[in-house]
Amino acid sequence: MPVHFDVRDHVATVTIDRPEVLNAVDAKTERALGVIWDAIEADRDIRAVVLTGAGDRAFCTGADMKGGSGASGLEYWAMARPNGFGGIALRQTLDVPVIARVNGHAAGGGFEMVLGCDIVIAAEEATFSLPEARVGRLPLDGGMTLLQRQIPFRAAMGLMLTGRRIKAPEALSLGIVNEVAPRADLDAAVARWLADILACAPLSVRAIKQVVRRTAHMTALEAQAQRLPALVEALQSEDSTEGVRAFVEKRKPEWKGR
Secondary structure, three states: OOEEEEEEOOEEEEEEOOHHHOOOEOHHHHHHHHHHHHHHHHOOOOOEEEEEEOOOOEEEOOEOOOOOOOOOHHHHHHOOOOOOHHHOOOOOOOOOOEEEEEOOEEEOHHHHHHHOOOEEEEEOOOEEEOOHHHHOOOOOOOHHHHHHHHOOHHHHHHHHOOOOOEEHHHHHHHOOOOEEEOHHHHHHHHHHHHHHHHOOOHHHHHHHHHHHHHHOOOOHHHHHOOOOHHHHHHHOOHHHHHHHHHHHOOOOOOOOOO
16 A cells, blocks of 8 residues: 555554655555545544654655656646645645654655645654756645745745755744654654644644634634634533633543544
8 A cells, every 4th residue: 555544542644655766646645645634534533643754765755757647737737636735735624633744855745745734843854845846847736825825935935946955954944844853753752742732622623723724814803703613613512611620620631522
């Protein structure tokens, strides 16, 4: 299988397993990722996701140019891909937090997948780039629309107009990455972030992500007025009462996700 999917203790791990091609995504891998994201959306027991690549060299280096559809750039652009590269870059319906465990190069579509995640933990050797212009293509699956919204304009244009590759520490300084860790400590860093997420009420986390993702194009006042489903569910939940009770009783809350 080109992608491994595992769920343990409320955490889903999604691993692109094509290290021989630096975890580049071909058509089969793209389909497998789409099925997995749909399954995660449907499983209310999942409270967090870790997305990574197999091996030590690459997170994902984008589209497999040797194993792709063979479509021209214009034909590819015309295809319906509402969720962006890897089914995650532009996905708006996945309300659980996704951590990108960037273990190596994140290039092209791989970087677009990172931009579609919520939290990014990178190994010191990890790199990030959108090199499409260097091969006569464009970052069509989220790169052009996401990067300029997530980091300062000049920095975004500097990366896209040159195809330059940056290392993890620079990505951290630009706000692309939450934390940079030595490779030996990468999994421990991810586990620490997961523990902090799981310490929160799952419905509160879902509501926060849903509001942020679905109102980013609005003014703050317009966004505040939205009555989104996850927000209403969280406010009416048993967990909402449990959280306050646990605080008063000076104990850890027991989240039920309802």
